Amino acid sequence: MTIKMKLCAALVSATFVGAANAQPLQEELQHLVKTHPLIKASEYAIDAAEQRSMAAQRARLPKLRLTGRKGREAVESESYLPDDAFLLGNNGTGPAQFSDLSTTKYGVSAEMPIWHGGAIYNRIKRTDLETDLSKFNEASATQNVLLEIGR
Numbered sequence: 762m763t764i765k766m767k768l769c770a771a772l773v774s775a776t777f778v779g780a781a782n783a784q785p786l787q788e789e790l791q792h793l794v795k796t797h798p799l800i801k802a803s804e805y806a807i808d809a810a811e812q813r814s815m816a817a818q819r820a821r822l823p824k825l826r827l828t829g830r831k832g833r834e835a836v837e838s839e840s841y842l843p844d845d846a847f848l849l850g851n852n853g854t855g856p857a858q859f860s861d862l863s864t865t866k867y868g869v870s871a872e873m874p875i876w877h878g879g880a881i882y883n884r885i886k887r888t889d890l891e892t893d894l895s896k897f898n899e900a901s902a903t904q905n906v907l908l909e910i911g912r
Contacts, residue, residue: 803899
């Protein structure tokens with residue numbers, strides 16, 4: 762066999778081996794669209810914009826807060842009140858006073874926006890537009906990635 766024939770045989774066998782391992786173009790493009798960093802970043806931007814939109818819509822809802830506290834408190838203080846004989850003593854202070862207190866407090870509060878001059882409505886509209894813009898940016902990034910492959 763001549764060198765020319767050996768090179769042709771190697772080239773033909775390499776072509777068939779590469780074709781046997783290659784996936785269809787459609788599958789390759791779908792994989793690229795799912796894994797490309799620019800497209801993934803655009804998807805994360807859409808998720809963030811949707812979260813901001815939901816937060817803006819929740820601003821219209823009432824807020825309910827429940828609070829509670831329970832504990833013990835021990836206080837020792839000097840008294841400035843006279844004793845039984847109406848004597849202050851100790852340079853104007855009376856005997857030390859001790860107290861042992863037990864406290865329990867509960868609270869409930871409700872808050873609801875009544876009027877904000879359209880601020881909540883405008884924030885909702887703005888975040889909805891930001892979500893739409895993020896979706897358009899994702900479509901643009903996908904088209905740019907696919908066009909770069911075609912070049």
